Structures are given as C-alpha cells and as structure tokens.
Amino acid sequence: DSGVTQTPKHLITATGQRVTLRCSPRSGDLSVYWYQQSLDQGLQFLIQYYNGEERAKGNILERFSAQQFPDLHSELNLSSLELGDSALYFCASSADIGGGRSYNEQFFGPGTRLTVL
Amino acid sequence: GQQLNQSPQSMFIQEGEDVSMNCTSSSIFNTWLWYKQDPGEGPVLLIALYKAGELTSNGRLTAQFGITRKDSFLNISASIPSDVGIYFCAGPTYSGNTPLVFGKGTRLSVIA
Numbered sequence: 001d002s003g004v005t006q007t008p009k010h011l012i013t014a015t016g017q018r019v020t021l022r023c024s025p026r027s028g029d030l031s032v033y034w035y036q037q038s039l040d041q042g043l044q045f046l047i048q049y050y051n052g053e054e055r056a057k058g059n060i061l062e063r064f065s066a067q068q069f070p071d072l073h074s075e076l077n078l079s080s081l082e083l084g085d086s087a088l089y090f091c092a093s094s095a096d097i098g099g100g101r102s103y104n105e106q107f108f109g110p111g112t113r114l115t116v117l
Numbered sequence: 118g119q120q121l122n123q124s125p126q127s128m129f130i131q132e133g134e135d136v137s138m139n140c141t142s143s144s145i146f147n148t149w150l151w152y153k154q155d156p157g158e159g160p161v162l163l164i165a166l167y168k169a170g171e172l173t174s175n176g177r178l179t180a181q182f183g184i185t186r187k188d189s190f191l192n193i194s195a196s197i198p199s200d201v202g203i204y205f206c207a208g209p210t211y212s213g214n215t216p217l218v219f220g221k222g223t224r225l226s227v228i229a
Contacts (some may be wrong), residue, residue, distance in 0.1 A: 042222060
C-alpha cells in the first residue's frame with residue numbers, strides 16, 4: 001500500500017458527460033501528479049500540483065482540469081468525454097520539491113479505471 | 118525532449134530463471150527509478166538509484182546506475198510467477214514540463 005488513495009476505483013459513463021476523479025496523497029506529501037494510461041500504453045503525464053498551485057503541465061487536454069485543495073487532496077475533472085478518454089487514471093505524490101531525493105520518488109495510487117460508452 | 122528506451126519490450130521466461138532488462142537514454146540522468154506495475158494496478162516503486170555506478174538490491178531484484186549515467190539495468194534472480202508484470206524505468210527531467218519521464222516498459226511473463 002503506497003498510502004495514496006484514489007476514488008472511485010471504476011467509473012462507467014457516457015460520451016459527453018463530465019466526471020471527477022479524486023486523489024488523496026501520502027500523509028505529508030505536497031506534490032500531486034496525474035497520469036493517463038491507455039490500454040497497453042505507457043504513462044502519460046497530465047499535470048502536477050504542489051501545495052495547491054499548478055507546477056507543471058503535460059499533454060493535458062483543454063477538456064480536462066485539475067486542482068489541489070488546502071487539505072492537499074486533488075481532483076481531476078474530465079468533461080465532454082469521448083470514447084478515447086477511456087483509460088486508467090493514476091495519481092501519484094511525492095514529498096517535497098526541488099533539491100531533495102524524495103522529490104523524484106513518486107508513489108502511485110491504485111488508479112481509477114474510466115470507461116466511456 | 119528526454120526519452121528512455123527500454124529493452125526488451127517483452128520477455129517470456131521459465132520460473133527459476135534470471136532476468137535482465139535495461140533502460141537507455143541519449144541524455145544524462147542523475148536519478149534512475151524502477152517501477153513494477155501489476156495488471157490493472159498502480160506502479161510500485163522498486164528501487165531508486167542516485168549515484169553513477171551504484172548497485173542496489175531489493176530482495177531478488179538488483180539495479181545498477183550505469184557509469185555513463187545514460188543507462189540503468191534491472192536484474193531479477195530466480196524468477197517466480199508473481200514477478201509477472203510491466204517494469205518501467207523513469208528519471209527526472211530538469212527541463213521541459215514533465216517532472217518524470219517513463220520508459221515504455223518491459224512486459225515480463227513467467228511460465229511455471
């Protein structure tokens with residue numbers, strides 16, 4: 001158990017709908033990262049938040065947005081869903097930012113499997 | 118941007134055999150991370166390497182940070198069925214917009 005929790009575990013919805021995925025980082029971790037993994041594909045970095053602020057942005061679609069709350073949990077919002085958005089979505093967290101080794105070590109949650117029908 | 122190339126892409130081995138896989142880059146990395154992902158689960162950090170030439174073990178797993186800092190190796194000794202999964206290498210990028218870059222993974226299948 002990495003200490004990172006994600007809900008829900010599974011989500012089935014229809015095209016055009018909007019969903020919210022939730023992540024709670026490990027206790028004390030300030031950075032949260034979101035990744036997308038399509039079937040048999042690698043991990044695609046979407047976005048990073050550090051202590052409530054956006055820190056880095058990857059290949060995240062405009063239809064997707066995220067935020068990190070004062071209690072450090074994060075939510076990933078996916079809207080106007082398309083069939084191609086079906087994937088596993090992972091959240092990861094790391095301790096601090098810059099300098100320390102612990103920044104690089106990301107710990108992943110169990111993921112949310114999103115199916116768009 | 119920085120890319121990590123993993124080989125082999127997949128491998129089938131007999132239970133009890135030793136396994137070797139590697140990860141290479143055209144860029145220098147100061148840290149190498151190895152993760153394992155079971156089907157439908159999140160990647161689990163296996164080993165972190167921070168120094169060129171470093172050799173680190175975690176049970177039957179041993180990883181090495183290449184001297185050139187452009188490669189890393191992961192070895193699994195005496196494989197067992199629960200070693201099945203995808204092994205990813207990863208490293209931090211200090212430029213661009215991606216904190217960690219991941220290789221595409223080596224898929225390991227163990228035949229009992």
